[in-house]
Amino acid sequence: MSNPHPAYWGVVPAAGVGKRMGADLPKQYLQIIGKPVLQHTLERLLSVTELSAVVVALGREDGYWPDLPFGEHPRILTAEGGKERADSVLSALDRLHGLAAADDWVLVHDAARLCITRADVRKLIETLRHDPVGGILALPSSDTLKGVENGLIVDTVDRNHVWRALTPQMFRYQALRSALREAAELGLTVTDEASALELKGETPRIVEGRPDNIKITRPEDLPLAAFYLEQQCYE
Ligand code: C5P
Numbered sequence: 001m002s003n004p005h006p007a008y009w010g011v012v013p014a015a016g017v018g019k020r021m022g023a024d025l026p027k028q029y030l031q032i033i034g035k036p037v038l039q040h041t042l043e044r045l046l047s048v049t050e051l052s053a054v055v056v057a058l059g060r061e062d063g064y065w066p067d068l069p070f071g072e073h074p075r076i077l078t079a080e081g082g083k084e085r086a087d088s089v090l091s092a093l094d095r096l097h098g099l100a101a102a103d104d105w106v107l108v109h110d111a112a113r114l115c116i117t118r119a120d121v122r123k124l125i126e127t128l129r130h131d132p133v134g135g136i137l138a139l140p141s142s143d144t145l146k147g148v149e150n151g152l153i154v155d156t157v158d159r160n161h162v163w164r165a166l167t168p169q170m171f172r173y174q175a176l177r178s179a180l181r182e183a184a185e186l187g188l189t190v191t192d193e194a195s196a197l198e199l200k201g202e203t204p205r206i207v208e209g210r211p212d213n214i215k216i217t218r219p220e221d222l223p224l225a226a227f228y229l230e231q232q233c234y235e
Contacts, residue, residue: 002023003101003103003104004103005132006101006103006172007052007100007101007104007105007162007229008050008052008104008105008106008107009052009053009055009096009100009104009105009106009107009173010045010048010051010052010053010054010095010107010108010109010168011054011055011091011092011093011106011107011109012038012041012042012045012053012054012055012056012057012092012106012110012111013057013085013086013088013111014028014038014056014057014058014059014081014086014088014111015057015059015060015081015082015091015095016028016059016081016088016111016112017059017178018216018217020217020218021216021217021218021219022123022219023219024096025064026062026064027112027216027217028041028076028112029064030216030222031227032114032222032225032226032229033080033230034143035224036064036067036068037111037112037114037216037225038056038068038111038114038124039068039069039070039114040114041052041109041110041111041112041113041114041116042056042068042070042076043194044114044116044117044118045109045116045121046073046075046076046119046152048118048121048122050122050125051075051107051160052075053074053075053076053077053099054075054076054077055077055078055079055092055093055095055096056070056077056078056079056092056093056111057078057079057080057081057082057088057089058078058079058080058081058117058134059081060080060081060164062208065078065174066080066137067078071198077095077096078095079091079092079094079095079170080099080156080173082107084189084191085191086180086183086184086190086191086196087184089180089193090177090180090181091106092101092182093106093173093176093177094177095217100173100175101173101174102172102174103172103174104172104173105125105128105129105170105171105172105173106115106170106171106172106173106176107124107125107168107169107170108167108168108169108170108171108176108193109167109168109169109214110167111214111217112163112216112217112229113166113167113213113214113216114167114214114225114229115212115213115214115225115228115229115232116167117210117212117213117232119210120127120137120209120210120213121168123188123209123211124135124136124137124168124170124207125170125198127205127207128170128207130207131205132201133172133175133203133204133205134169134171134172134176134185134197134204134205135169135170135194135205135206135207136163136165136166136167136168136169136170136192136193136194136204136205136206137166137167137168137207137208137213138164138166138206138208139163139164139166139168139208139209139211139219140159140163140208140210141159141162142159143158143159144157144159145157145159145162156205163206164226165192166209166213166215167192167213169193169194169204171193171194171197171204173229175197175200175202176193176196179193179196179197179199179200179202180193180196182196182199183195183196183199184201186199202205212228212231212232214228
């Protein structure tokens, strides 16, 4: 890569409605130990001093963001989110146009993963900083996995070859932006950044993350996230 000192940028898609949560406000604004989910997530990312700034993609109708204490924050930028997660990420990357260099790194992190630790973000950065492509935090599967059709098991997947994709996912700015754009132009749904790079024939690297980096998805995840937040030693 031409630039020996690329910058690091955060991108947080936070424009989802969180249907599976069944709450009357988007899951990123539910309160956990006294703060909205998104505030926990952003405070943790901002504590990673390597990140020059974090772009948050917000829903067009989002009326909750102004209540969070980031309005004037020098390292927070906002962008308008899109229909799918990938559209929100692409919009955040467009916001970085003119700020990020082609081979700068972008770390995309789900708003709903509020238990992310600084140690895991740094592990990802340290492992991948000289990598040409990038990669993701992931977890090996401890359960046996089944392929299922119409409620019947049709296949048992070799769990030694299956990992669960977490975030952050870390890729070069230009490569990620063009991979997401191409996937959108082809009408392909990508649920994470790695898939977009995989469609381009790349083989992103796996970095083992911590199991407490859970994504708030269902109501029962809320007490679990509160437990993890309280257990993690965080100054
Ligand atoms: O729904 P799911 O948990 O997979 O969403 C992952 C992340 O993507 C969440 O942080 C959500 O707010 C975000 N998202 C988004 N724009 C969408 C859909 C989801 O920013 N259109």
